[in-house]
Amino acid sequence: MHLDLNLLVVLDALLDEGSVMGAAERLHLSSPAISRSLGRLRKLTGDDILVRTGRTMVPTPYATAIREDVRLLLSQAHDVLVPSRTLDLDRLERTFTLQCHDGLATALTPALLRRVQENAPRVRLRILTESSVDTGDLRRGRVDVELSEDQPDPAEFRSETLGSDPLVVAMRSGHPCGGQLDLRAYASYPHVVVSRRGRLAGPIDEVLAAEGLRRNVSAAVTTGAMALHAASRSDMLVTTTALVSRPLVEAFNMICVPLPAAFPAASINCNWHQRYDSDLAHTWLRDQVRAAVTDLVAG
Missing domain, CATH: 3.40.190.10 (Periplasmic binding protein-like II)
Known part of the structure; x- marks a missing residue:
């Protein structure tokens, strides 16, 4: 069965306004269009939804019973299609996995942990040493951020050079x-x-x-x-x-x-998968890593 989810919007307006005309004005549609949608809702649910009582219309028991469910469904749909672009660090609960050279982990961890604990106390970090072979963990999402001298080649990855180490x-x-x-x-x-x-x-x-x-x-x-x-x-x-x-x-x-020879400094690159480009929490994590590396370089 094909369901037109726009009917939920019409149903919500009908239940709030208690009339076809009121729902039409609220949704900036014509009264005939709302009447047609009400007819479809009645056919789909097997319920009248709104019935006339004198000069007004009142919801049926079924319509009254589902009113909160309709509002909740619309709210959930809004959250899915129009996600919040703000980040509540006090309530953020997430475990991030970072992977890097053991020496860099030793040098960077104190400053990074301090920043995370001060700003997002419910966030936890897993800091792993780099593997001697390519595990694909960055691609699979098992590792959120990789700090490395290398930059991954495939276009699906992102990389930012945070500093250099002579x-x-x-x-x-x-x-x-x-x-x-x-x-x-x-x-x-x-x-x-x-x-x-x-x-x-x-x-x-x-x-x-x-x-x-x-x-x-x-x-x-x-x-x-x-x-x-x-x-x-x-x-x-x-x-x-x-x-x-x-x-x-x-x-x-x-x-x-x-070193008594001309030799390029090692780059410190922050690598991540493109799936996290618009993830607010992941963006915040990268900011903390960047700041911690900046502190390390300046220290």
């Missing part, structure tokens, strides 16, 4: 190099590298090779925390990014010096 070399306090490194000295010391896939070489090794140098990589570990912890108790060097490593460098009482 490369530095971290070492223990009292390291034999005395906090002074040229490229040859950099290559001469043992290194621990961070690689989710266990790779023992990276782009910096191409720079060294162009200068006829090769570094001694003693180990590859999966997290920055492991690498920095190992280097804090040895003469190994860790090539990392300044902002991401700062909390652990401070915690392990280490020092950082600039």
Whole structure:
């Protein structure tokens, strides 16, 4: 059966106005058009809806019984077709999932949590470390925001560069190099590298090779925390990014010096799926992430 939902609008007006003429004036339609709709309503429901009593019309018991249901249905339809464009943060209850490098998560989480808790106390965050393979979680909606050096290629994704993080070399306090490194000295010391896939070489090794140098990589570990912890108790060097490593460098009482080679800073990109473009809560979350990264860069 095909249902004309416009009949609900007419029915609501008829029940409120109590007359065909009143409903016609309210809906800016002709009285004959409203009469035809009333006839369709009577046929569809098997009820007269409105009956004449003297000079006025009164609703039938059935019409009286469904009046609130009609109003509720119209209100729900309005909410679906004309959603509210305001966000009540005090009442917002939602769990957002963010995914990023473990080092960036360590550096960013305190400021991000503070902002979320202060403004939307019922919002919860799940912060996951990035995977060594493409899981498709961003596409499937299992991850709301991905913070990464990379930007996704397909047009269905959105990306915003929030900042950049220059490369530095971290070492223990009292390291034999005395906090002074040229490229040859950099290559001469043992290194621990961070690689989710266990790779023992990276782009910096191409720079060294162009200068006829090769570094001694003693180990590859999966997290920055492991690498920095190992280097804090040895003469190994860790090539990392300044902002991401700062909390652990401070915690392990280490020092950082600039990488003694021209190398581009790592970008911090905020990636999300286009399904969230008009989602007010998701837009607010991205604002909080952006502000937290800005605080991190400025800090």
